[in-house]
Amino acid sequence: MPDDLPTEPLELLALIEQDVHVMRRASRGGTQTLPAAVARNAAAVGEVAEHWVPVAAALRDSTASPTHRAHWDQLIDTTDLTQPVHTFEAVMLRARDLLQLLHALKDALTYQRSVHDVATAIAADISSGTWTPDAWLVLADLADEFDVPKEWVRFALADLVTDGLVTVKANGAHKVGGDDDR
Structure with missing residues (x-):
């Protein structure tokens, strides 16, 4: 800086x-x-x-x-x-x-959390069973839950797609696990 x-x-x-x-x-x-x-x-x-x-x-x-x-x-x-x-x-x-x-x-x-913090928290919730396979991950709800901008949730979910924990459906929605519909 x-x-x-x-x-x-x-x-x-x-x-x-x-x-x-x-x-x-x-x-x-x-x-x-x-x-x-x-x-x-x-x-x-x-x-x-x-x-x-x-x-x-x-x-x-x-x-x-x-x-x-x-x-x-x-x-x-x-x-x-x-x-x-x-x-x-x-x-x-x-x-x-x-x-x-x-x-x-x-x-x-x-904001107090980073994108990485959000991705880590979502991954932990998936691993613990809070979100089960095929559960929808709603951007606005996650942004409210983690008190971060929706854009940061979008970035976190993109990281989790890369990691194979989340998939993107054809309509742009995110689900836990499963197959990618694109």
Whole structure:
């Protein structure tokens, strides 16, 4: 994590929220398409990316979930700092990508459990018989139970599909064990 960032989660969340507002302003239309506004917004987008991409990379490196790691990779790759942004459209796209990264960072700082924790808990429930073979695993119910975003449950279930504990049905629903219907 960059040295200039605070270590307290609440302070980090406040900084992230400030940068969310900066990215929203940078992606607005209207007079933002004038060359001076594009240059100003491109600079703001670049500054935000330089600040938070290393934090996202540190979180990616610390996750034990292959699916969550791949998600962090995707978020980081879409904020490619090597590609300059000179047009209003490019600024808008980069700001949108950074908003997604900032929201993922907020989630990582807000929730007490990791994706790996959720996958481990579901696997333990399957092993203990709490969920029997062919039981439906409902995303919203699991998210409520573990107090995490539905996206994290989706990542955990994807890890468990890879491990062979869960299958994905043709309609995208998840079941304990059984055959994959795809």
